[in-house]
Amino acid sequence: MFIDFLGVMLVNLTAGLALLAHYLYINPEPGARRSWAAGFFAAGLLGFVTAFVMVITWPLPGSYNLVFGEPALFLSTAFLAAAVTLAFQWEPLIPALYGVFGGIMAIVIGLRIWDLGLTKAPLLAGLGYVLVGLGGVLTAPALQWRKIRWLTVVTAVILGIAALIWAVTGYEAVWGHILDFAKYLPATMHK
Numbered sequence: 001m002f003i004d005f006l007g008v009m010l011v012n013l014t015a016g017l018a019l020l021a022h023y024l025y026i027n028p029e030p031g032a033r034r035s036w037a038a039g040f041f042a043a044g045l046l047g048f049v050t051a052f053v054m055v056i057t058w059p060l061p062g063s064y065n066l067v068f069g070e071p072a073l074f075l076s077t078a079f080l081a082a083a084v085t086l087a088f089q090w091e092p093l094i095p096a097l098y099g100v101f102g103g104i105m106a107i108v109i110g111l112r113i114w115d116l117g118l119t120k121a122p123l124l125a126g127l128g129y130v131l132v133g134l135g136g137v138l139t140a141p142a143l144q145w146r147k148i149r150w151l152t153v154v155t156a157v158i159l160g161i162a163a164l165i166w167a168v169t170g171y172e173a174v175w176g177h178i179l180d181f182a183k184y185l186p187a188t189m190h191k
Helices: 006-026 034-057 064-087 093-116 122-144 149-180
Strands: none
Touching (some): 006 034, 006 122, 034 064, 064 122, 093 122, 122 149
16 A cells, blocks of 8 residues: 555645635735745645655656646745745745746646546546646736736636635545545554
């Protein structure tokens, strides 16, 4: 039996996307942005640690490590950069520009999930990735032109829908993994 922590990774992704969607929707003034740093730091740190371990150890079968680990590592790095940027009251556009490339990566992964029929629900997972990617690509323009309200709201809605998709997927993974590991014994407990 393989051990993975995909459930917590997906719930963390949900939290990070919801936080970003809320940030874009609220569109805080420069003086009010610092308080957002802790949330982005939390999502970035948990995501970075779990994704880094996944990329290094490959706990999932086949290409699932690439599909879930690598984009999580990229996004988590962007969240950490956003946390630093907001904590120091710098312009958040720079981490968003970095995130554009992760957004493109997410769109490619979403399309490839559909193409290969990966995961138990390839349509939902693929849609989740495509929406995350689209949201990631649109975040930079939404921040650059933050006074164009419809652009920030549309980006926030896209990220919010992506967060809902990953919430369903993540909590479903947590639910299923509890059953999968109900009778699991680590090697140290075998007689």
